[in-house]
Amino acid sequence: MxxxxxxxxxxxxSLRLFAVWRRNFFVWRKLAxxxxxxxxxxxxIYMLGLGYGLGMLVQEVxxxxxxxxxxxGTLAYSTMNSATFETLYSGFSRMHVQKTxxxxxxxxxxxxxxxxxxxxxxxxxxxLAGTAILAVIALFGFAASPLALAAIxxxxxxxxxxxxxxxxxxxxxxxxDFFMYYFTLFITPMTLLSGVxxxxxxxxxxxxxVAACLPLSHAVELIRPLLLxxxxxxxxxxxxxxxxxxxxxxxxALILTRRRLLN
Amino acid sequence: MPLEIAGLVKxxxxxxxxxxxxRGLDLSLRKGECxxxxxxxxxxxxxxxxxxxxxxxxxxxQIHLAxxxxxxxxxxxxxxxxxxxxxxxxxxxxxxxxxxxxxxxYFGIRDSEIRPRVPELLAFAGLEGKExxxxxxxxxxxxxxxxxxxxxxxxxxxxxxDEPTTGLDPQARHxxxxxxxxxxxxxxxxxxxxxxxxxxxxxxxxxxxLDNGRILVQGSPREVIAAHIEPQVVEVFGEWDGSDNxxxxxxxxxxxxxxxxxxxxxxxxxxxxxxxxxxxxPLLAHLAHQPSLRTLHRPANLEDVFLKLTGRELRD
Numbered sequence: 001m002x003x004x005x006x007x008x009x010x011x012x013x014s015l016r017l018f019a020v021w022r023r024n025f026f027v028w029r030k031l032a033x034x035x036x037x038x039x040x041x042x043x044x045i046y047m048l049g050l051g052y053g054l055g056m057l058v059q060e061v062x063x064x065x066x067x068x069x070x071x072x073g074t075l076a077y078s079t080m081n082s083a084t085f086e087t088l089y090s091g092f093s094r095m096h097v098q099k100t101x102x103x104x105x106x107x108x109x110x111x112x113x114x115x116x117x118x119x120x121x122x123x124x125x126x127x128l129a130g131t132a133i134l135a136v137i138a139l140f141g142f143a144a145s146p147l148a149l150a151a152i153x154x155x156x157x158x159x160x161x162x163x164x165x166x167x168x169x170x171x172x173x174x175x176x177d178f179f180m181y182y183f184t185l186f187i188t189p190m191t192l193l194s195g196v197x198x199x200x201x202x203x204x205x206x207x208x209x210v211a212a213c214l215p216l217s218h219a220v221e222l223i224r225p226l227l228l229x230x231x232x233x234x235x236x237x238x239x240x241x242x243x244x245x246x247x248x249x250x251x252x253a254l255i256l257t258r259r260r261l262l263n
Numbered sequence: 264m265p266l267e268i269a270g271l272v273k274x275x276x277x278x279x280x281x282x283x284x285x286r287g288l289d290l291s292l293r294k295g296e297c298x299x300x301x302x303x304x305x306x307x308x309x310x311x312x313x314x315x316x317x318x319x320x321x322x323x324x325q326i327h328l329a330x331x332x333x334x335x336x337x338x339x340x341x342x343x344x345x346x347x348x349x350x351x352x353x354x355x356x357x358x359x360x361x362x363x364x365x366x367x368x369y370f371g372i373r374d375s376e377i378r379p380r381v382p383e384l385l386a387f388a389g390l391e392g393k394e395x396x397x398x399x400x401x402x403x404x405x406x407x408x409x410x411x412x413x414x415x416x417x418x419x420x421x422x423x424x425d426e427p428t429t430g431l432d433p434q435a436r437h438x439x440x441x442x443x444x445x446x447x448x449x450x451x452x453x454x455x456x457x458x459x460x461x462x463x464x465x466x467x468x469x470x471x472x473l474d475n476g477r478i479l480v481q482g483s484p485r486e487v488i489a490a491h492i493e494p495q496v497v498e499v500f501g502e503w504d505g506s507d508n509x510x511x512x513x514x515x516x517x518x519x520x521x522x523x524x525x526x527x528x529x530x531x532x533x534x535x536x537x538x539x540x541x542x543x544x545p546l547l548a549h550l551a552h553q554p555s556l557r558t559l560h561r562p563a564n565l566e567d568v569f570l571k572l573t574g575r576e577l578r579d
Contacts, residue, residue: 262320
């Protein structure tokens with residue numbers, strides 16, 4: 001009788017995943033400053049450029065200055081980008097190029113732990129970057145309410161959600177070039193449709209219905225009100241959708257990664 | 264028993280496209296021995312190791328690693344095993360010391376416990392004072408030695424090495440051999456795969472030659488050589504002027520006429536005739552009268568056995 005490691009089994013995790021998380025944290029710590037600046041500069045420049053530049057033309061959106069409207073969207077989409085980049089490019093390097101995962105699997109750490117560590121690490125990293133962005137937003141006075149602090153756990157959940165989706169792509173990728181499809185076909189359209197730069201009310205009816213289901217839309221619906229000092233509407237729905245996508249996507253990524261590496 | 268494998272079968276793919284890579288393999292390692300797994304490319308060496316470590320699920324068979332069933336308790340079993348993989352997998356972002364400390368973390372070993380051992384581990388690998396050296400600054404041999412040190416962070420009972428000296432210069436190979444001998448002398452069991460017959464002959468207490476997913480022979484290097492090959496080899500190569508046919512003037516033409524009567528068995532590979540015999544004297548006396556042919560008389564070795572059993576055709 002042979003014990004089996006069924007591909008479809010639910011995740012079997014151990015606390016060793018924190019040793020793997022710690023490895024990624026140590027690498028990040030060595031390059032923390034350039035990493036934070038890199039993750040910070042791009043979204044902040046966009047926010048200030050569009051917020052003040054375009055803001056001159058559009059004045060107010062949904063009753064607030066355009067830049068204040070943009071701040072929440074910026075925090076949400078930069079979190080998505082940071083978690084996505086980490087699981088796609090850095091994750092693929094560790095899995096495929098550097099063979100880091102293979103080395104770790106020779107220790108008493110299971111593949112499930114490694115993939116879970118990547119998930120939590122990517123969310124942590126996007127949360128670190130997100131907190132820095134939130135600090136800049138607060139510095140410019142667009143996150144005055146203490147409620148804005150509640151955006152940090154939401155940023156972490158958003159990071160988990162997009163890290164889990166990203167891990168699916170990483171498990172399927174033959175090379176780095178593959179990730180271009182994910183960005184051009186999924187991430188970029190989602191950024192434009194999820195109410196980051198303009199309210200979803202501007203979209204045609206049919207598109208609006210689809211756009212409201214996108215994971216980034218739910219993140220924006222939570223983060224923007226918190227930054228503006230309101231309690232978001234339908235909190236349970238938005239949190240629930242993000243959490244559900246995280247669980248399903250992570251399990252899918254795990255099955256695909258086991259198929260790729262344990263065969 | 265450090266490792267026990269019984270009736271191992273591993274198939275890749277499903278249905279008509281299924282490929283059987285391991286076809287019923289039995290292996291059992293004794294404590295403190297060095298066991299070498301030999302075989303041409305694609306013979307199933309690495310797959311056997313992956314199964315043994317619980318990194319892939321066998322199609323059939325039973326495996327016990329460090330006394331624990333694998334893959335069922337692979338994680339617990341691997342806590343007592345060290346692995347030197349075939350492909351370099353050191354962390355390029357870390358220094359030598361950090362590589363060891365972070366890797367020890369995967370075993371649940373605290374920093375305070377591993378830090379004092381780092382100089383000793385590096386010294387064992389011939390990397391004294393390299394604590395703060397970056398991985399990019401190491402040569403191929405140094406990286407392999409650091410990988411060996413990394414495999415020892417948990418003081419393993421069993422050390423598994425997949426082609427540990429492939430691509431290394433002779434100096435580095437000799438250092439690794441010396442260290443592996445020291446480990447077995449201290450009681451560590453070693454399982455290694457290699458393409459180098461001299462490596463197996465020097466290091467291994469016992470070995471197995473694997474081909475097409477099956478073990479062809481198993482035993483100590485001396486036993487295997489004694490049981491499977493004639494003791495003497497005479498290699499014959501160069502021009503031969505005794506031929507009637509001007510077009511056929513090489514060792515092959517000579518072998519076609521004379522090797523049958525003068526040796527028990529003769530194999531032609533490229534320009535060389537390998538004559539296997541129990542008594543080389545008549546053959547050498549004959550060759551003394553063939554000054555244009557060059558000869559090399561030597562005792563048979565493991566490579567002769569390997570080529571006899573697995574053939575001389577190229578493997579991919």
